[in-house]
Amino acid sequence: MLIKKIRNFAIVAHVDHGKSTLADRILEMTGTVDSRKMRNQFLDKMDIERERGITIKSQTVTVFHDHNGENYQLNLIDTPGHVDFTYEVSRALAACEGVVLLIDASQGIEAQTVAHFEHAKKLNLKIIPCLNKCDLPDLDMNDAIIDAADYLDVDPDDIMQISAKSGLGVKDLLEQIILKVSAPKTTSEYFRGLVFDSEYDSYRGVIAHIRIVDGEIRKNEKLNLIGTNTNLDALEIGYFRDSKVPKEVLSCGEVGYIVTNLKNISECRVGDTVALKKNVEKVEALGGYEPANQMVFSSFYPVDGKDFEKLRTSVEKLSLNDASITWDVENSPSFGFGLRMGFLGPLHKEVIQERIEREFNLDIISTAPTVSYKLVTADKSSHHIKRIRDIPYDKNIREWMEPIVDATISFPKDYLGKVMDLVQKKRGSFSSMENNGYRVFAKYEIPLAEVVNNFFSNLKSATQGYAGLDYKFSGWRSSDLQVVEIHVAGNSVEALGGIIPKDDVYTFSRSLVDKLAKEIPRHQFKVPVQAFSGGRIVAAKTIPPYRKDVIAKCYGGDITRKRKLLEKQKEGKKRLKQVGTVAIPQSALLSILDL
Template identity: 50%
Template sequence: MTQGSLAHTTFTQPERIRNFCIIAHIDHGKSTLADRMLQLTGVVDSRSMRAQYLDRMDIERERGITIKSQNVRLPWAVTNDAGVKEDFILHLIDTPGHVDFTYEVSRSLAACEGAVLLVDAAQGIEAQTLANLYLALENNLTIIPVLNKIDLPAAQPERYAAELAHIIGCDPSEVLHVSGKTGQGVEALLDRVVANIPHPVGDSDAPARAMIFDSVYDIYRGVITYVRVVDGKIRPREKILMMSTKTTHELLEVGVISPEPVPTKGLGVGEVGYIITGVKDVRQSRVGDTITSSVNGATETLGAYQDPQPMVYSGLFPLDGSDFPLLRDALDKLRLNDAALTYEPESSTALGFGYRCGYLGLLHLEITRDRLEREFGLDLISTAPSVVYRVTMDDGSEHVVTNPSDWPGGKIAHVHEPIVKCTIISPSEYIGAIMELCQTRRGTMGGMDYLSETRVELRYTMPLAEIIFDFFDALKSRTRGYASLDYEEIGTEEGDLVKVDILLQGEPVDAFSAIVHKTNAYAYGVSMTEKLHKLIPRQQFEVPIQAAIGARVIARESIRAMRKDVLAKCYGGDISRKRKLLEKQKEGKKRMKMVGRVEVPQEAFIAALSTDAPTGKEAKK
C-alpha cells in the first residue's frame, strides 16, 4: 500500500486505528525494526531512507541509542477472510531502552493499546526487557512477543522463544521471528498488530479530550505538542483549554507525523498527532495535561502522569559566569522536551552561580549536559553526583540533603539513604563474580532464579549511592559484557554515612565535598587529595590539602612552595649571612601564608570533578 491512501485523511474511524509501541532492552533492534516498518508501509522511500530514521538528535545517532520516544503514522492494508483488502492506520511509537529513560517509555505506553516486546535472538531476555514488560502489563496493554535478529549466526530462536513464552505465559509457537535488518517476518508482524491489538475506544460526539504525552520547542514555531485524542475531535482554528493551567490558546496547526509533520484538517478519536498554538512559554504545555475545547469543554481530566522523582542530583555551572541567564533559558526549553529533568538555582563559592539539577540516573545527567552544550552552545562544569539523604538530628529536626554543602552541623542521630532493588540477568558461570561485586557495594541478596539452564536472574537490595558511579561498568567487566542491569527505587534505609570535606590551607572547598559511607571515607579522602596535589599549581607558599570528617583530618598532601634562590649571589663567606637571608625568606613565606589565597584554576575543578581522567575536550576548556 502506498503512502497517501490513508495517511492524511481526516477523522479515521477508531476501528481502523491501531496504536502500539516497541519496547525492548538497549540494542535489541527497536530502531532498526522501525526503519523496516517505515519502508514496508511506503512512508519513506529508498532514496530518503537512512539508518535509525526516527532517531532525530545528533547525540542519538552518534551513541547509537534512542533517548526520545518518536511517533509515526503508518498506512497498512490487510486482506480479510473474504479476500477484500481493508485499510488501517498504525501509530507506532519507538521508545528508548535504557533504564534512565524508563519515564519516556511510561509516557509512550499511556498513548497505546498494545506493545511489541522485542528480544534479541542471540542474547535473550535482559533485565530492561522485564522492566518494560511489567510497565506494559501495568498499563493493560496487549503484548506481542517477537524475536529479532534471527539472521545472526549466533541466533538461538527456539531456545529464547521458549524462555519468552515461559515469562509471558503463551505458547512458543506464538512468538514471531523477524529480522529488522533484512525485513524478514516484518509483514507478518504488522498483520499480527492489526489482528491482536484492540482499536482505541472513545466517544466521537463527546467534548474533545486529548492527552499531551510529549512536547518539543521549535525556535521558529514555539512549542510543538504531541497528543493522543481520547474523545471528540480537535480542529485547526479552534480555541482549546489546557485543563491544569487553565490557559486558552488558538490551534494554529493540527497534523500527523508521517514520518515528517503533515498538516491535516483535524484529529479524531484514537488518533495520535501534533498541535501548534504559537505559545513561546514552555511552562504552559505540561506533559500529562488534558486538552479540551474552551467552549463547552470536558470537565474531567484524563488523569495525569506521575511526576518522576529524581534519583541523582548534580550542580551545573557555566564556565563563564555571564552565561548564567543563557543556562536558565536553555534548561527551561530542555525541560519541555525532558519532563524528568528538575532544577533550582544554586550558588557555590568556588564555581559561582548555577543550578542544582535532578536526574533519573548518570546517563540522563550525561545526556542532559551534552544536549545543553550542543543545542545551546554552553560551556558547563558539573559537580560530583549525589543522591537524596534524610538526616535526623539529636533534637529531632529533619533535613533533606541533596548537596554535600547542605549537610547540617551538630550532633546527628541517624541518616537515611535511598535503597534500590536491582535485577541482574547473566550467564550462570558469572554468579560468583556478581555476588562478590554486590557484597562489596553493600548489597543484600533478595533471591535468585534460573530463567533457563544457562541464564540466571539475581535480585539484590543496594544503596543507590553505590550503583550510580561505576557499578554498571564493574558489572560488565566482571561478566565480559554479558550481564544486564535494571533497578528501581524501593524506599530508604539507615546508613552509617559521613561528610568528607576537602580543605585547602584550612578552608573547605564546597565543590569537592562528598557524602560517603564511613568505610569508604578514607579511600575518598586519599584519592581526592592525591588528585588535587597533581592538579593545583605551586604557589608562593606551602599549601596543605586535607580531607577531614568534621574536625578530624583523615588524609593530607602538601604542595611545596615555589622558592627563589636567595643564596645565588653568596660565594663562600660566613655561614651566618646565608642563614640570615634564609630566615628572612622564611619570615616572608610565613607572612604570605597568613594573607595569601590558594589559586585553583578552572581546569583543576573540571579534572577533579570528572569521574575519570580529563579528556582532551575538557582540557581545552
Template identity: 45%
Template sequence: MASIEQQYIRNFCIIAHIDHGKSTLADRLMEKTGTVTLREMKEQLLDGMDLERERGITIKAKAVAMRYKYKGREYELNLIDTPGHVDFQYEVSRSLSCCEGAVLLADAFQGVEAQTVANAFLAMEHDLKIIPCLSKIDLNHARPAAVIEEMEQTLAIDPDEVQAISGKTGAGVEELLAAIIETVPAPVGSREDVLQAMVFDSHYDKFRGAVTYVRVMNGTVKKGDKIRFLRGETTHDVTEVGQFIPTPRATDELCAGQVGYLICNIKSLELVNIGDTVSIPGPDAAKPLPGYQEPKRMVFCGLYPSDGQDFEQLRDALNKLRINDPSFVFEPETSDALGFGFRCGFLGLLHMEIVQQRLEQESDVDLVQTAPNVTYHIINKKGQEVEIHKPQDVPDAGEIEEFLQPIVRVSLLQPSEFIGPVMQLCTERRGVQVRTEYLSPTRAMLVYDLPLAEVIYDLHDKLKSATRGYGTMDYEIRDYVPADLVRLDMLVNGKRVDALSIICNRADADRRGRAVVKKLKSEIDRHMFEIAIQAAIGTRVIARETVKALSKNVTAKCYGGDISRKRKLWAKQKEGKKRMKSIGSVDIPQKAFMAVLETGDDQK
C-alpha cells in the same frame, strides 16, 4: 489523509532493551507500509537529534502514523518508538498509556536482558496486548531456540506466539504487521462525546511555538476549535491539527483513537504539562484523565560556567533545553570555589551526561561540573524531615536525629559463570540479596537491594568489567532507609572547598578520604607555596597530603664561607613563602572535581 473508522485504527509501541533493534524495526515498518519512499529512507529515521544518531540510542519517544492495506481494508497504525535505557523509563511509561498493544523485542543472540524484563512488566501493568518478537534472526550466531526458552521462563510467553523478524533485512515484518492488526484491539472511546485527549509529549518549534503530541481518547478536535488544558488551566485556539507521517502533516481533524499533534500558538512549553488532559472550555469539559507520575530526579550535580561571565548565557541554554526536555530541573546556586552556577536534577547518570553534552554542543558554553550525588532525607532533632540535594546542605552531626538514604532494587542479568564476581560486587557495595533466578541453564538473574549512591557512581562500568560485557542491569527506586552516613569535607590550604564535599558511609570515610586527597595531590599543580590537602569529618582530619612548593635555589651563589649566610637567605625565603601562602589562592582544575568520584578501588 482522510479520516478512518475507529475499528481500523491500531495504536502500538515497540519496547526492548537498549540496542535490540527498536529503531531499525521502526524503519522497516515505515518502508513496508509505504509511509516513506526508498529515496527518503535513512537509518534510524525517527532518531532526529544529533546526539541520538551519534550514540546510536533513542532518547526521546517519537510517534508516526502509517496506512496499510490488509485483506482489502485500509488500516491506520500509530507507532510510538520508545527509548530503551533505564534513565528514560518515564518516556516509556508515557508512551504505553497511549497504546493498546506493544511489540516486545528480544535479541536473537543476547536474549532477554534486564530492561526487556522491566519494560515487559510495565506493559503488562498497562494491560497491553503483547506481541513477542525475536529480532536480528539474520545474525550468524543467533540462538533462537535458547532465547525463546528464556522468554518463556522469565515472562511466561507462549513460544508459539513468538514472531521471528529481522529489522535489517525486513524478514518477517509483513507477518508482524498482520499480527498487529489481528491481535491488538481497536481503541475504545466515542467520537460523539466531549473532547478528551492525553498529552504524552511536546517539543518547541521556534517558528510555531509549542507542538503538543496527543492521543485522542474521546471526541474530535479540528482547526479553529477552542481547547483547554485541564491541569494547566489555560485556554487556546487550535491553529493546526495533524499527524506525523513521519514529518508533521496537517489533517482536517483528529478523532477518538488517533495519535497526532496540536499547534495553538503557545509561546512557552511551561504551559504544556506532560500527562495533562485536553478538553473544551466551560462546565461541560470532560473529566481529567489519570496523568503520569512526575518523573523522579534521582541524581543532582552542580553546573558552573568555567568563565564567570557566562552565567546568563548558561541560564539561557538551560532554559532552552528545559523547553525540549521537561524531565530535568535546575535552580541557581553559588559556591565559594566556583562562583555562580546551577544545581541540576536528572533522572540518572546517562541523562546527566546527555544534558551536559547537549549544552556544550548546542550552546557553546564551557562547563565545570561537580561530582553527581543523590537525594537524601534527614530527620533533625525537631522531628522535621528535610530533603538534601547537595552535601553542603547537611547540618552539623549534633542536629541530625536520623540520616536516610534511597535504596533501589537492582536486577542484574549475566551468564551463570559470572555469578560469583557479580555477587562480590554487590556485597562490597552493601547490597542485600533478594533472590536468584535461572532464566536458562546458562543465564541467571540476581536481584539485590542496594543504596542508590553506590549504583550511580560506577556499578554499571564495574558490572561490564566483571562479566566481560555480557551483564546488564535495571533498577527501580524502593524506599528511604536509615544509614550511618557522614559528610566528608575537603580542605585545601585550610579552606573548605564546598564543591568537593561528599556524603558517604562512615565505614568508608577513611578509605574514600585517603583516596581523594591522593588524587587531588596529583591533579593540583605546584604553586610557589606549600599546599595542604586534607579530608575531614566535622573538625576531625582523617587524611592529609602536601603539595610541595616550587622552590628557587637561593644559595646557589654562595660558594663555601659561613653557613649563617645561607641560613639567613633560607629564613628570608621561608618568610616570603609564608606571606605568599596567606594571600595566595590555589587553582583547582576541573579534573580535580571529578576526583571525588573515585571510590578508592583503583588506588591499589
C-alpha cells in the same frame, strides 16, 4: 480514518536490541519515508543519539499499511532502552493499546526487557513478543524461542522471528499488529486528549503531542488544559510522518500534535488532559502520569565565570524540551556562580552536559553525581538534603535515611560469584534469583548512592560486558552515615565532599585526599588538602610548591647571602598564599567516582 482501522503501538526493548532499526524497516516498507531521505536511526533526531547509537527521546510516526485490501493507520512510538529514560517509556505506553516486545535472539531476555514486559502487563496492553536478529550465524533459534516463551509464559508459536536489519519477517509483524492489537475505544462524545509529550519551537511556541481519547478536534478551536486550567488555541493540528503533516481534523484514537499559542512549556504539563473550552465542565480529567522523579544531582559551573548567564540561558532552553530537568542557582567559593541540577540518572546527566557544551559552545565543569538524603532531627522534623550546605547543623541529628532501589541484574550464570561480590561491596542485600536458560535474573536492594557511583561500569567489567541492569526507587532506609568535607588551601570545597557510611569514612577520606593530591596541579605555594569528618581531620596531604633555585648564582661566599635570598623567597610565597587561588580541574571533581 475509521476508529476500527487505527492501531497504536510502541516498540520496547533492552538497550541495543534493535528498536530503532526495526522502526527504520517499518518506515521503509510502508513507504513513509522517501528512499532518498532514508538514513539509519531515522527517528533519532539529535546528533548525540545517532553518535552514541541510543534513543534518548521517544519519537512518534504515523504509517499506513494495506491488509486484505483495506488501509490501516498505524501510530508507532519508538522508545528509549536505557534505564535512565524509563520515564519516557512509561509515557509512551499510556498512549498505546499494544507493544512489540523486541528481544535480541543472541542475548535473550535482559533486565530492561523484564521491566517493560511487567509495565505493559500492568496497563493491560497486548504484548507481541518478537525475536530479532534471527538471521545471525551459529544461532540456536529453538533454544532462544523456548527460553523467551518460558519466561514470558506464552506459547512458543506466538513469538515472532524477524531481522530488523534485513527486513525478514517485518511485514508479517505488521500483519500481526493489525490482527492482535485492539482498535482504540471511546467512552464519551466530548473531546478529550492526553498530552504524552511536548516540545518547544522558537517560532511557533509549545507543541503538544497528544493521543485523542474521545471525540475529535478541529483546527482553530478554543481548548483548555484541565490540570493547569490554561486556555490555548489549536493554531495547527496534524500527525507525524517524516515531518509534521497538518490536518483539519484529528479524531478519536489518533496520535498527533497541536501547535498552541503558549510560550512557556511548564503550562503544558505532560500527563494533562486537553478538552474543548466550551465543554471543560462536562469532561473528566484522564489519569495522567506521576511526575518525573529526579534521582541524581550535580552542579554545573562555567570555566569562565563571565559565561554564567550563558549557562543559565542554555539550561532554560534545554528544559523547554526536557521537563524532567530541575535546576537552581548556587554560589561556590571555589567555582563562582553555577547551577545545581537534578537528572533522571547518570546517563541523563552526561547527555545534558554534552548538549550544553556542543549546542551552546560552552566549557563547563561538572561535579560527580550525588543523590538526595533525608535527615530527622531531635525535634522529629524531617529535612531533605540535596547537598552538604542543606544540613541543619544547629539541630541535633537523630537519624539519617538514604534512598534504596530495587535492582534487577541479568547476566550469564558463569559470572554469579563476581556479581555477588560486587553487590556485596556496594552494600546490596539479596532479594531473589531465578534462571532463564543460561541467564540469571538476580534481584537486590541497593543504596541509590552506590548505583550512580560507576556501578554499571563495574558490573559490565565483572561480566565482560554481558550484564544488564534495571532499577526503580523503592523507598528510604535508615543508615549510619557521616559527612566528609574537603578543604583545599583552607577553603571548604563542597563539590568534593560527600555523605558516606560511617564505617567507610577513614578509607574513603584517605583515598580521596591521595587522589586529589595527584590531580590538583602544583602552585607557587603549598596547597594543603584535608578531609574533615565529625569535627576532626581524618586525612591530610600537602601538595608541594614549585620552587625556583634562587641560590643557583651564588657559587661561594658568605652563607648569610644565601640565607637572605631563601628568606626573601619564603616571604614572597607566604604573601602569595594569602592572595593566590587554587585551580581545581574537572578530573579532580570526578576523582570521587574512582574510589
